[in-house]
Amino acid sequence: MTPREGRDGAPRAAPAGPGPRRRGRPSATARTSGEPPARERIVASARAEFAARGFDKASIRGIARAAHVDPALVHHYFGSKEQVFEAAVENAFAPALTGPDEVAAARPDEAGERLVRFVFGLWENPATREPLLAIVRSAVNNETAAGIFRGLVARNLVNRLAQQFPGPDGHERVELAVAQLVGTALLRYVIRIEPLASADPEELIARLTPVVQHHLTGASAD
Structure with missing residues (x-):
């Protein structure tokens, strides 16, 4: 019996790998890499973005870029830009x-x-x-x-x-x-x-x- 065969000689299915990551959710790599959690990075990035650009000129995309996450993840954690701002200033x-x-x-x-x-x-x-x-x-x-x-x-x-x-x-x-x-x-x-x-x-x-x-x-x- 080969490593890829079952006891009856039939080919054995390879173990299922991780399914595709849903958009807007942190990856397993990001969760175990030792860097700050994505939510903390987003809050820190939002504080810097709002400090430099103000509320009107700051953007979800810019906040996500600086936090090294997908913009959908910002929406996943916080929703709107107003909610991102409120989370950032409450923390501050x-x-x-x-x-x-x-x-x-x-x-x-x-x-x-x-x-x-x-x-x-x-x-x-x-x-x-x-x-x-x-x-x-x-x-x-x-x-x-x-x-x-x-x-x-x-x-x-x-x-x-x-x-x-x-x-x-x-x-x-x-x-x-x-x-x-x-x-x-x-x-x-x-x-x-x-x-x-x-x-x-x-x-x-x-x-x-x-x-x-x-x-x-x-x-x-x-």
Whole structure:
């Protein structure tokens, strides 16, 4: 009996190989190659693409190309471009979730400085700056991206901070404080207007802290 024959002498069928890979699914090679999973690569690629090009000019095809996957795989994991953007910015926004806790842990008269230092720490760190650039650049130019950004800021920052500053105007106080810092970040890191873009962070923190502190805890104008 030869290796290709069965016990009755009839030719034995060769073992079935893996079936054809369905479009939009990761291959076995990709899953076992030791590189980051496809979903992680897509999210990282999306952050870079949105940071460099903004929401309107970024494309599923460009995101897939940089992640070394088929565009169908991006749709398989995330669906639309809006959903890719939301996944990318939610992942990037994760470090900001500790912000309200850090501010809450400070004494009331130190809350402004704690919030300013926390926000500057995010922007000055290259690991978190690029995702934040992706969020802000996209939100400035596209209403869909702005809505996603607005929801993230409201849920994860403003609403949580407002719990630490009770009162009828708590949300307004926090929104004004956050607006002060978002506006500064826009001019410094996105538009890069001088001399703000090149100013020493400690100098800016010292200038912004009293303003942010007033928004959070100062007397309201009557």
